[in-house]
Amino acid sequence: MATSKSNSSPKIELVNVRKSFDRKTVLSDLSLYVKHQESLVIIGGSGTGKSVTLKCILGLMNIDKGYVKIDGQNCTNLSGKDLDTHQSKFGMLFQGAALFDSLPVWKNVVFKLIQSGKLTSKQAKEKAIELLAVVGLAPDVYKLYPAELSGGMQKRVGLARAIAAKPEIIFFDEPTTGLDPIMADVINELIAKCVKEVGATALSITHDMTSVRKIADRVAMLYEGKIIWTGYVEDMEDSGNPYVEQFINGRADGPIKMGTV
Amino acid sequence: MIDIITNPLALIGRAALRFFYLVGKLISFTCKSVVCCFTPPFYLKQLLKQLVDIGYYSLPVVGLTTLFTGMVLALQSYVGFSRFAAENAIPTVVVLSITRELGPVMAGLMVAGRIGAYIAAEIGTMRVTEQIDALSTLSTNPYRYLIAPRIIAGTLMLPVLVLIGNVIGVFGGFLVSVYKLGFNPANYIFQTWQYLELHDVTSGLVKAAVFGFIIAVMGCFCGFNSKLGAQGVGRATTNAVVSASILIFVFNYLLTGIFFSGR
Ligand SMILES: Nc1ncnc2c1ncn2[C@@H]1O[C@H](COP(=O)(O)OP(=O)(O)OP(=O)(O)O)[C@@H](O)[C@H]1O
Numbered sequence: 286m287a288t289s290k291s292n293s294s295p296k297i298e299l300v301n302v303r304k305s306f307d308r309k310t311v312l313s314d315l316s317l318y319v320k321h322q323e324s325l326v327i328i329g330g331s332g333t334g335k336s337v338t339l340k341c342i343l344g345l346m347n348i349d350k351g352y353v354k355i356d357g358q359n360c361t362n363l364s365g366k367d368l369d370t371h372q373s374k375f376g377m378l379f380q381g382a383a384l385f386d387s388l389p390v391w392k393n394v395v396f397k398l399i400q401s402g403k404l405t406s407k408q409a410k411e412k413a414i415e416l417l418a419v420v421g422l423a424p425d426v427y428k429l430y431p432a433e434l435s436g437g438m439q440k441r442v443g444l445a446r447a448i449a450a451k452p453e454i455i456f457f458d459e460p461t462t463g464l465d466p467i468m469a470d471v472i473n474e475l476i477a478k479c480v481k482e483v484g485a486t487a488l489s490i491t492h493d494m495t496s497v498r499k500i501a502d503r504v505a506m507l508y509e510g511k512i513i514w515t516g517y518v519e520d521m522e523d524s525g526n527p528y529v530e531q532f533i534n535g536r537a538d539g540p541i542k543m544g545t546v
Numbered sequence: 547m548i549d550i551i552t553n554p555l556a557l558i559g560r561a562a563l564r565f566f567y568l569v570g571k572l573i574s575f576t577c578k579s580v581v582c583c584f585t586p587p588f589y590l591k592q593l594l595k596q597l598v599d600i601g602y603y604s605l606p607v608v609g610l611t612t613l614f615t616g617m618v619l620a621l622q623s624y625v626g627f628s629r630f631a632a633e634n635a636i637p638t639v640v641v642l643s644i645t646r647e648l649g650p651v652m653a654g655l656m657v658a659g660r661i662g663a664y665i666a667a668e669i670g671t672m673r674v675t676e677q678i679d680a681l682s683t684l685s686t687n688p689y690r691y692l693i694a695p696r697i698i699a700g701t702l703m704l705p706v707l708v709l710i711g712n713v714i715g716v717f718g719g720f721l722v723s724v725y726k727l728g729f730n731p732a733n734y735i736f737q738t739w740q741y742l743e744l745h746d747v748t749s750g751l752v753k754a755a756v757f758g759f760i761i762a763v764m765g766c767f768c769g770f771n772s773k774l775g776a777q778g779v780g781r782a783t784t785n786a787v788v789s790a791s792i793l794i795f796v797f798n799y800l801l802t803g804i805f806f807s808g809r
């Protein structure tokens with residue numbers, strides 16, 4: 286694609302985004318950018334609106350104010366064909382995996398490829414087993430249904446589905462939650478690899494600091510509907526920001542008061 | 547609660563606004579879905595699955611309902627007609643009531659309970675577990691993939707169910723009349739055919755198609771807009787069945803009025 290344009294503008298850009306539900310404002314004035322082939326991790330307390338941010342970028346929710354830009358193009362509150370084109374650029378791992386429970390695992394994984402009609406059923410099945418191996422699942426899992434999998438396995442199937450079609454932009458909503466430490470490390474490496482080798486742009490959410498250090502190029506901290514700190518992952522330890530320090534060290538006392546969010 | 551005492555007008559106003567908001571939302575949802583029924587891409591596998599789910603698996607329910615309706619109809623009309631020696635009208639009364647009215651309405655209500663609830667619960671769960679969001683991130687329009695097949699299947703299959711139900715219902719009346727009320731079988735069948743017109747059957751089938759459409763649309767609409775959580779899905783299911791049933795009665799009257807003036 287047009288590399289000249291892409292060098293000048295970030296891949297994803299949010300400008301003064303505001304989003305509220307009924308009377309509750311979740312994002313008040315959020316600005317954020319992710320550069321090409323960069324991995325940004327959003328951290329922040331539970332319920333601060335991290336998942337909502339991803340859904341606003343994807344166009345699954347309309348925003349009340351501000352802009353969403355992809356490759357410098359305005360993609361705010363699209364509908365119809367524009368929305369379809371917009372969404373086809375993304376791969377998304379949902380926080381709750383969101384697997385289709387009427388379909389077996391392998392059809393879930395290669396859903397987009399089957400729908401686009403590029404693969405025969407046999408090729409699709411082989412591709413699915415290949416992708417399952419990438420996320421550390423045994424080949425015999427392919428014929429099970431999502432309800433027959435553990436939470437961590439569902440998460441990994443969701444991950445395989447998100448990366449199956451090699452999207453330009455991948456969102457990971459808490460990719461390592463519910464996984465054991467070893468498997469979490471495998472997944473972290475996979476995410477890092479997606480960015481380094483495949484050249485995708487990644488935006489992830491995680492509470493797991495090990496994971497942040499492993500996958501992030503840059504980190505942004507969300508608090509009370511705004512990004513209160515953003516910087517390179519190396520600078521995170523001595524950010525000088527009391528909120529960030531409290532969060533990454535996991536202390537109960539500090540400027541962030543639980544229950545007042 | 548305090549509102550009711552201090553400001554009843556505001557309460558009425560709010561309820562009215564909410565009602566019109568919902569009606570508007572339903573109409574725009576219906577238009578969007580109908581457009582998706584007629585424009586590609588079509589998901590034939592999904593359609594086939596829905597045809598089987600809605601059509602084939604509803605057959606026992608519809609069959610039993612219309613069978614007993616036909617049987618009761620024969621008995622009840624015998625009570626009335628024997629008082630002025632008009633028993634010969636029973637076959638005609640049974641077949642006309644079944645084809646014009648009771649077949650479509652009974653089948654519609656039973657299918658609303660069975661399929662309306664099923665659709666609302668399934669789509670509502672998909673909404674709550676973000677599967678509908680996931681569909682759109684996988685380049686698949688949920689209106690085309692989930693809703694259009696259900697609406698097409700509902701609209702096509704209900705007339706088929708009603709046609710079969712009509713035959714079974716008339717047969718129910720036949721059974722009771724012949725084995726309990728002592729009618730001559732050949733005579734009963736002759737009487738059944740004699741005053742039956744094509745219009746009686748087709749008007750019933752048109753009603754059935756409309757009811758099938760209503761059931762599928764209400765199931766999809768309630769499920770699609772389900773509030774989060776198990777409670778939300780439960781409420782969506784109830785709303786789908788209740789609203790579809792009420793709309794069936796309303797449209798039954800409207801359509802009967804139209805057919806009536808046409809005769
Ligand atoms: N569909 C919705 N309707 C109403 N409110 C919502 C909806 N989705 C999210 N919210 C509200 O937005 C806030 C942020 O939710 P979000 O899911 O983004 O949190 P989060 O930062 O991802 O938290 P967690 O780390 O626990 O996943 C929550 O307080 C929630 O109540």
Ligand SMILES: [Mg+2]
Pocket residue numbers: 335336337380458
């Ligand atoms: Mg979240």
